[in-house]
Amino acid sequence: MPAAVTLSESNGAGETVTASITNANMGDVDAVNLDPIAYPVTPGNRTYAKYQRLCVSNMGGSSAIKNIKICRSSALGGSATHVTNARLSAYAGAPTYATPVKVAITGADQAMPTSVPATANLGIGGSLTGSITGATSYTDYLIHQIITNAADVAGSTSTLNVQYDEIA
Numbered sequence: 001m002p003a004a005v006t007l008s009e010s011n012g013a014g015e016t017v018t019a020s021i022t023n024a025n026m027g028d029v030d031a032v033n034l035d036p037i038a039y040p041v042t043p044g045n046r047t048y049a050k051y052q053r054l055c056v057s058n059m060g061g062s063s064a065i066k067n068i069k070i071c072r073s074s075a076l077g078g079s080a081t082h083v084t085n086a087r088l089s090a091y092a093g094a095p096t097y098a099t100p101v102k103v104a105i106t107g108a109d110q111a112m113p114t115s116v117p118a119t120a121n122l123g124i125g126g127s128l129t130g131s132i133t134g135a136t137s138y139t140d141y142l143i144h145q146i147i148t149n150a151a152d153v154a155g156s157t158s159t160l161n162v163q164y165d166e167i168a
Contacts, residue, residue: 001060010051030100044150054139066131067165068122071113078152082112084144086121094126094140108143
């Protein structure tokens, strides 16, 4: 039986955690399962930062979850860029939750990979070599946001991909 792994998102000033989110859409409001049509980003602005984590709620028949790899597929519209704290080296440890904002976030300044990285780029317990070995455990926060240019007028659709190793 495989482990039960879902994506959770934290929002708000008091950190409300929503388990098993249905989408990772970004926009002009700090909200989970966002409708980007209702909350489009003004060209030249950033989206609100997303604070998301993988949550293991049941280990199933597995002994460990590790080697978390995050990437985005598909190109963004216009000259938009997607930045993140996910990185292959110089990992700064587990970031703490902060109320999501629409400005640059220290440490969340790396380009989101557009293909699966060769090694882990999101940590567990502050380390890229960390592992989850018990139920109801989380990875470190994945912090990410889209930066638009004033000339960007159309949105785009992209998929957030998550890959990990599940050890029996």
